[in-house]
Amino acid sequence: MSDTAQTEQIAPHDLDDASRALGEGQATGRTVLFSGADTKSQWGGVVDPTDLRISTDGLNDLISHQPGDMTAVVGAGMPLRTLQTSLAEQGQWLALDPATEQAGATIGGLLATGDAGPRRLRYGTMRDLAIGATIVLADGTIVHSGSHVIKNVAGYDLTKLFHGSLGSLGLIAEVILRLHPLPATSSTLRATATVSEATIAASALSRSGVEPTAIEWSQPGTGDGSGTLLVRIDGSASGTSAGSSRLAKVLSDQGLSAHLLDPDVADRHWATFAEATRGSTEETVVRAGALPDRSPQAIQALRTLADEHGVQAAVASSIALGLHTAVLSGSADAQMEVADQWRRRVETLGGSCSLRNRPAVVADQLSAFGTPPSSAPLLRAVKHKLDPYERCAPGRFRGWY
Amino acid sequence: MSVDTPVARPKTITTQLRRQFVAAVGESGVISEPAQLRTYECDGLTGYRMTPALVVLPQSTEEVSAAVRLCAAHGVPFVARGAGTGLSGGALPVADGIVIGLSRMRDVIGIDPDNERMTVQPGVTNSGISVLASPYGLYFAPDPSSQIVCTVGGNVAENSGGAHCLKYGFTSNHVLGVTLVTPDGSIMHLGGDTTDSIGPDLLGVVVGSEGTLGIVTEVTVRLLRRPESVRTLVADFDSVEDAGQAVSGLVAAGVIPAAVEMLDKLAIEACEQATGAGFSRDAAAALIVELDGFDTECEADFDTARRLCESNAATGIRIPTSTAERALIWQGRKSAFAAMGRISPDYFVQDGVIPRSKLGPVLTQIAQMADDAGLRVANVFHAGDGNLHPLVLYDARHVGEAEHAEELATAIVELCVSSGGSISGEHGVGADKACSMMKMFTPDDLAVMKRVRDAFDPDGICNPGKLFPTPRLCGELPGPYRPHPLETAGVIGRG
Numbered sequence: 001m002s003d004t005a006q007t008e009q010i011a012p013h014d015l016d017d018a019s020r021a022l023g024e025g026q027a028t029g030r031t032v033l034f035s036g037a038d039t040k041s042q043w044g045g046v047v048d049p050t051d052l053r054i055s056t057d058g059l060n061d062l063i064s065h066q067p068g069d070m071t072a073v074v075g076a077g078m079p080l081r082t083l084q085t086s087l088a089e090q091g092q093w094l095a096l097d098p099a100t101e102q103a104g105a106t107i108g109g110l111l112a113t114g115d116a117g118p119r120r121l122r123y124g125t126m127r128d129l130a131i132g133a134t135i136v137l138a139d140g141t142i143v144h145s146g147s148h149v150i151k152n153v154a155g156y157d158l159t160k161l162f163h164g165s166l167g168s169l170g171l172i173a174e175v176i177l178r179l180h181p182l183p184a185t186s187s188t189l190r191a192t193a194t195v196s197e198a199t200i201a202a203s204a205l206s207r208s209g210v211e212p213t214a215i216e217w218s219q220p221g222t223g224d225g226s227g228t229l230l231v232r233i234d235g236s237a238s239g240t241s242a243g244s245s246r247l248a249k250v251l252s253d254q255g256l257s258a259h260l261l262d263p264d265v266a267d268r269h270w271a272t273f274a275e276a277t278r279g280s281t282e283e284t285v286v287r288a289g290a291l292p293d294r295s296p297q298a299i300q301a302l303r304t305l306a307d308e309h310g311v312q313a314a315v316a317s318s319i320a321l322g323l324h325t326a327v328l329s330g331s332a333d334a335q336m337e338v339a340d341q342w343r344r345r346v347e348t349l350g351g352s353c354s355l356r357n358r359p360a361v362v363a364d365q366l367s368a369f370g371t372p373p374s375s376a377p378l379l380r381a382v383k384h385k386l387d388p389y390e391r392c393a394p395g396r397f398r399g400w401y
Numbered sequence: 402m403s404v405d406t407p408v409a410r411p412k413t414i415t416t417q418l419r420r421q422f423v424a425a426v427g428e429s430g431v432i433s434e435p436a437q438l439r440t441y442e443c444d445g446l447t448g449y450r451m452t453p454a455l456v457v458l459p460q461s462t463e464e465v466s467a468a469v470r471l472c473a474a475h476g477v478p479f480v481a482r483g484a485g486t487g488l489s490g491g492a493l494p495v496a497d498g499i500v501i502g503l504s505r506m507r508d509v510i511g512i513d514p515d516n517e518r519m520t521v522q523p524g525v526t527n528s529g530i531s532v533l534a535s536p537y538g539l540y541f542a543p544d545p546s547s548q549i550v551c552t553v554g555g556n557v558a559e560n561s562g563g564a565h566c567l568k569y570g571f572t573s574n575h576v577l578g579v580t581l582v583t584p585d586g587s588i589m590h591l592g593g594d595t596t597d598s599i600g601p602d603l604l605g606v607v608v609g610s611e612g613t614l615g616i617v618t619e620v621t622v623r624l625l626r627r628p629e630s631v632r633t634l635v636a637d638f639d640s641v642e643d644a645g646q647a648v649s650g651l652v653a654a655g656v657i658p659a660a661v662e663m664l665d666k667l668a669i670e671a672c673e674q675a676t677g678a679g680f681s682r683d684a685a686a687a688l689i690v691e692l693d694g695f696d697t698e699c700e701a702d703f704d705t706a707r708r709l710c711e712s713n714a715a716t717g718i719r720i721p722t723s724t725a726e727r728a729l730i731w732q733g734r735k736s737a738f739a740a741m742g743r744i745s746p747d748y749f750v751q752d753g754v755i756p757r758s759k760l761g762p763v764l765t766q767i768a769q770m771a772d773d774a775g776l777r778v779a780n781v782f783h784a785g786d787g788n789l790h791p792l793v794l795y796d797a798r799h800v801g802e803a804e805h806a807e808e809l810a811t812a813i814v815e816l817c818v819s820s821g822g823s824i825s826g827e828h829g830v831g832a833d834k835a836c837s838m839m840k841m842f843t844p845d846d847l848a849v850m851k852r853v854r855d856a857f858d859p860d861g862i863c864n865p866g867k868l869f870p871t872p873r874l875c876g877e878l879p880g881p882y883r884p885h886p887l888e889t890a891g892v893i894g895r896g
Contacts, residue, residue, distance in 0.1 A: 068649055068758030069787075091655060114597060127602060128574055143849045144842065149754040151571065151786040152823040153560045153609050154830055154841055155868070156850045160573070160605025169601060181655030203515060207538065209629035210695045239698035289595035293515045321596045322516075350594040374589035375581075375603055381856035382601065386849070397600060 007033075007050060013058040015134065015142055018173055023140020025052060031391045032138070034167040036077055036106035040113045042357045044166045045368040045398040056108050059173055062086055070179040071131070071148050076108025076172045083107065088182060095123035095180040099274035108172040114164040118214035118232065118273070121320055123180065126163055132176030133159040137169075138387045150178050161382070167393040168401075169386045183234035186213075187244040188266035191251050191258040193217065193229045195299040195317070199292065201254045202320040205231060208250045210243040217319040218276050219299075221312030221329060229256070229319070230269055276316040279327040284335040284358035286342060290351025292322035301345040302326055302338070309334040322351070332361045343370045372400045413477050413497040414454045422457050422499075425467035430505070432456040441500045444485045444492040445547075449832050453480070453494035458502045462580055462588055462618040468501055469616065470586030478862045481616045483523060483552035487559060488750070489831030491611045491867055498862075501616060503554050509533060510619055518577055520621040523554025530622060539624035542569040545827065546735040557617050559829040560609030564660040564734070566827075567785035568693075569625065573608040580619035581607060584858040593621065606853065611829050612864040614857040628693035631659075632703040633727050636710035637684035637717040641665050641768075641780065644686040645760035647713035648784045651690070652757065654709060656702045661785035662689040662734050665764075667744065667794070668781040675740035678733025679726075681717060688715075688784065689734055737781040738792070745777070745794035747803065749810040752828040753817030757787045763820055767791055767813055774809045776802075788826030789817065815840055830868045836875035838868070 012018040025032060030051040035041065056077030063073040067090040074083055080094065080101050087093050097117035098105055105115065111133065116125040123129065132146025135158065145158035162172055193201060198217040205212055213234045219227030231251075233243045244260055251258040261269060279285040290298050299315060302324075306313040311330035317323065326342070328335040339362070343353035347370055355368040373379075380401040383390070414433075423431050432438060433455055442450045454477075459465045472479045478498035485492055494500050506522035513519065514537035519530060527548035530541040544563035545551055555561070557579065562571045569575075578592030591604040598604065607614050638644040644663055651658065664672060664687045669680045680687050688710065692702045710718055721727040741748050755763050764780060771778040771793075779792040791813050795806035814824050814837060824830065824837045838847060851869060855861075 066756060066758060068652060069756040070652060071756070124570070124574065125597075127605060128570060137849065141845050141849060144846050147754075147823045147841070148756055148821045149787050149823055149826070151562060151566055151754050151783065151788045151826040153571075153827060154823045154825045154834075155838065155846070156853055157560075157573065157605050157609055158850070158853070160602040161853070163602045163605065164597075164599065165601040181657070184655070206517070206626060209626075211698075235695075235698050236701045238701055239695060242697035243695055287597070289597045291513075291516045291594050318596075323596055352595050352599055354599050369599055373600075375591050377587070378583065378589065378603055378857065379600060382603070382853060385852040385856045400600065 007053050009053045009055065011055040011058040015136065015173055018054065018059070018136045018171055019140040019142050021052070021054060022136055022138055022171065025391065026139045026389065029389050029391065031394050033393055034171050036109035037079060037104035039100040039103045039105045040109060040115060040356070042363070043113055044354065045396045046363050047393050048395040050394065054171060056106060056173070063174065065090065066148070067092060069148065071150070072177045072179055073148070074107050074175055074177065076106060076175060078107050079104045080107060080110060087179060091182050092179045093182050094129060094177055095119060096126065096129060099277045107175050107177070111163055111172055111175055112165055112167055118216045118270070118318060121215060121318065122211065122213040122234070127160055129178050130159050130163070130175050131178050133162060133172055134174040135162060136171040136173050138389065138391045146176055148176055166396050168396045169383065170392060185237045185240045186232060186234045187240040188261045188269065189231040189244055189247055189251065189258045190261050190269060191229045191256040192226050193256055194225050195219070195227065196296045197254065197256060198227065198229045198319045199295045201229060201251055201256060202292065204250050204254055205247060206320060208246055210246050212247065215320040216273055216317065218273055218316040219314065221314040221327070227315070230273060231258070273316055276314055276327065277325040279357050282329070282359055284328040284339050284362050285356035286326045286328065286339050286353055287356055288324045288326065288342070288346045288351060288353045290322050290346055290349045292320060294349045294351070295319055295322055295324070297349055298324060298346055298351065302342050305338045305341050309338050311335055311338045313338065332359050335359070336362045336366050340366055347371060367399050369397070369400055376400050413475065414499070418471065418475055419455065421471050422455065422468060425471060426457050426459045426464045430458040430460070430464070432458070441482065441494060441502065444482070444487040444490060446488055446490040446493070446831065446833050449490045449493050451494045451496055453500040454497050455499040456502055457499060458505050460505045462582065465501060465582045465616055465618050466586045466588050469582050469584065472499065472862055473585050473860065476860065476862065478865050480864045481554070481558070481612045483555035484526070484550050486547040486551040487555060487829065487831065488752070489825070489829040489833040491559060491829050491831035491864070493832045493867070495865060503552065506618065512537070514539060517624045518621055519624055520619055521553060523557070523617055523620060524552050527551050527553055527556055534624050538627050540627055541622055542575055542625050543572045553620050553622065554617055557608050557620055558610070558612045559827070561827045561829070563827070564662055564783060566783070567661065568657050568659045573605060575623045576604065576608050576620060577623050578621040579604060579607060579617045581615045582618055583615045584860065584863040611831060611868050613854055613868055615863060628699070630696040630699040631691065631693040632699055633689065633691045633721055633730065634703070634707060634710070635680065635719045635730060636688045636690065636715040637681045638686045638688070638714060639684070639716055641686040641764045642761040643714045644688050645764065645784070647688060647710050647715065648760060649758060650709040650713050651706060654705055656692070656705050658690050658706065658785060659693045660689065660691040661783070663687070663780070663782055663784040664734065664737065665780040667777060667779035668737050671740035671744045671779065672733045672737050674743040676729070676733040676736050678729045679719065680733060684716065689730060734781070738790070741779060741792050741794065745796070747795050747797045749793040749806055751789065751791045751793070751810050751814050752825045753789050753791070753814040753822060754826040755787045755789060755817050755820045755822040757785070759820050760784060760787065763816060766816060770809060770812060774805060776806055776809055778809070778813070783826070786826070787822060832867055835868060835870045838870050
């Protein structure tokens with residue numbers, strides 16, 4: 001971890017505070033780590049010990065909510081679950097359901113990490129939902145990007161630049177959000193399927209005419225190859241009723257037996273699914289992405305490697321999107337071997353992998369990201385322009401920039 | 402302008418350098434005849450004109466890279482250009498610079514229906530992608546009104562959306578990856594096969610950067626399934642405020658239409674004269690509301706929309722009974738800009754955005770400003786996302802009226818900004834609104850955007866003079882709007 005006994009910790013309460021705190025450190029080159037709820041502090045490369053830690057705890061206001069425009073402006077430190085409670089009073093929500101929500105994930109952290117949940121199939125990620133942001137750069141410059149309207153092409157979309165930046169470019173202080181109406185009802189179907197069956201089923205579901213909100217597949221660390229397919233549809237009562245019937249028929253046509261879950265049971269299944277992506281302190285969490293139709297190859301490669309190295313590998317996949325979160329259990333050396341080799345296999349499939357939470361020994365020895373992309377020189381150039389003294393989260397993208 | 406008027410050959414393009422461009426893209430890919438160069442002197446914003454020193458027409462990423470490397474080596478500024486339908490002067494050439502025309506790059510690299518994506522060269526038209534995707538039940542959601550001729554490369558540059566952005570998002574949401582030739586000629590890939598790219602989202606910055614960060618030579622787009630059901634209605638109102646209230650009612654009811662378009666009385670009159678699409682000339686405003694999706698859900702939302710229009714004082718509702726009738730309604734809407742010529746000799750067009758909840762007050766204020774100025778303003782716009790296209794009508798034959806009209810157009814877009822909106826929803830900033838950027842962003846905001854630009858283009862040779870305010874641009878007037886010939890012919894629309 002990056003914290004040391006010498007790390008000064010502050011929590012600015014407004015933009016000026018944040019600007020001052022960062023700007024004053026520029027002259028002395030003080031390095032800095034930004035933090036929210038720390039639900040994803042291990043994602044990416046291990047950050048070197050920093051002189052300063054700036055928490056967004058004090059930047060946690062709901063600055064404005066315009067229900068008629070379906071927009072809201074929030075401080076980066078606001079927990080998503082707190083925001084959802086406020087928005088629900090007006091029948092709206094931020095259409096995001098990350099696994100880290102219950103652990104207190106903040107709006108700024110969600111933008112910085114690109115974290116999202118199953119319903120990203122329908123609504124996207126913060127890349128799609130954040131329409132503006134206020135950023136504080138390492139030199140204290142306060143920058144506004146975007147605006148309060150969803151259709152806006154004026155200037156560079158710096159909000160997107162900060163999506164996935166993992167705190168390496170500056171402090172996300174405020175975010176302007178596009179909201180959605182809360183769905184009136186939600187239905188979930190459950191079926192048992194192998195990864196190949198689930199991949200084919202996801203394609204059939206997308207051709208069904210119904211617009212599923214989430215299609216997820218999961219498999220425990222050990223098993224016979226079968227996993228659980230969960231399909232969610234949101235909408236009006238009549239829409240979800242008719243939609244789930246049709247989706248069940250589609251699954252049946254694929255040879256899968258689907259069951260409509262009671263709402264309470266469905267909630268438990270989704271909670272279990274979220275839990276399956278986290279991992280314990282002794283486990284390595286690897287996030288992989290490739291083309292959706294390559295999911296069977298990606299998962300088979302993982303299974304083979306896990307068997308070879310005596311590792312248990314639980315998988316939770318956004319199967320329609322080709323995104324897989326694997327939680328590896330076993331000896332640290334074996335976890336590292338599986339993570340490293342799986343990443344190479346996924347890269348040969350045209351995809352990529354990054355490491356999330358993992359034991360210290362794995363973090364110390366295995367780089368968080370794989371082969372640098374062809375755009376790495378540009379990433380370095382952008383980093384140099386925004387943070388020339390490399391003060392923000394040093395080491396986060398080690399090997400890339 | 403006479404075709405044989407001599408154009409001074411800029412000193413930057415020597416005979417030797419021209420030969421090098423020929424070596425890079427072939428003799429047939431280099432245009433240097435003055436008359437031919439004038440074809441490239443402006444885009445859809447015809448008020449700004451600049452004849453380029455040379456035009457090159459590459460056919461591959463490698464040829465684009467070779468041409469850009471020559472520019473970088475010799476300090477020659479370059480501007481990428483697609484079909485030239487842009488409305489903000491984004492493809493305006495630079496004096497002593499070259500235009501890199503992408504019209505020959507129309508290859509389809511690959512269609513991947515299983516993964517619902519397609520990779521094309523940038524010269525493929527927007528609607529061409531949907532035509533190619535159609536056999537698989539797929540389509541490309543962004544639909545700018547010029548989609549029959551505008552190219553996807555231009556869509557990427559301008560992040561140009563269209564009527565269906567409200568539900569389906571903007572071009573930026575539908576571009577999965579690009580091949581980019583950076584201003585030093587390097588070739589790199591942003592985004593791609595993985596839904597979640599790792600690291601800061603450079604792709605998101607390049608989309609909508611108006612050709613100032615490099616040249617996109619391949620685009621991978623996300624394709625959507627054709628919706629099972631599409632329902633459309635046209636509702637008439639006695640005032641634009643009532644129509645605005647109906648839109649607010651839809652939002653409050655949690656209905657997200659695929660599109661909500663509004664035309665005021667002047668726009669209706671122009672559209673009817675031009676297309677006879679069946680809009681009621683008695684109405685002060687008309688709303689086109691379109692819903693699509695899963696049939697049960699679509700029907701339920703359509704009933705809600707119809708009911709909300711009725712309860713918000715709609716004076717009449719027309720529901721098209723055939724695909725042809727629905728298509729005519731959309732043709733009427735998309736032809737609105739060109740149709741203005743029927744009711745006014747000249748006009749300026751704006752592209753401001755306001756928060757949806759302020760539609761009524763802002764439209765009232767625009768009407769008051771028009772009255773005060775003694776000019777007419779027609780409104781035709783995307784009501785669902787607040788993207789206004791006020792058309793300031795005037796007659797250039799009257800001394801001083803053009804200047805008067807432009808002042809009003811500028812005041813309207815500044816009203817959009819002061820109402821919490823934006824200076825552009827889809828046309829871009831380009832050369833047209835570069836000076837207005839200072840109304841929306843602080844000097845610090847612009848300076849940081851400039852830092853990002855410098856990271857991509859340290860020598861400032863990639864479409865310079867666009868997007869950022871410069872003394873030269875801010876001292877010039879763009880001149881009157883003149884419709885593209887294809888607009889006049891009713892083939893394409895605007896906004």
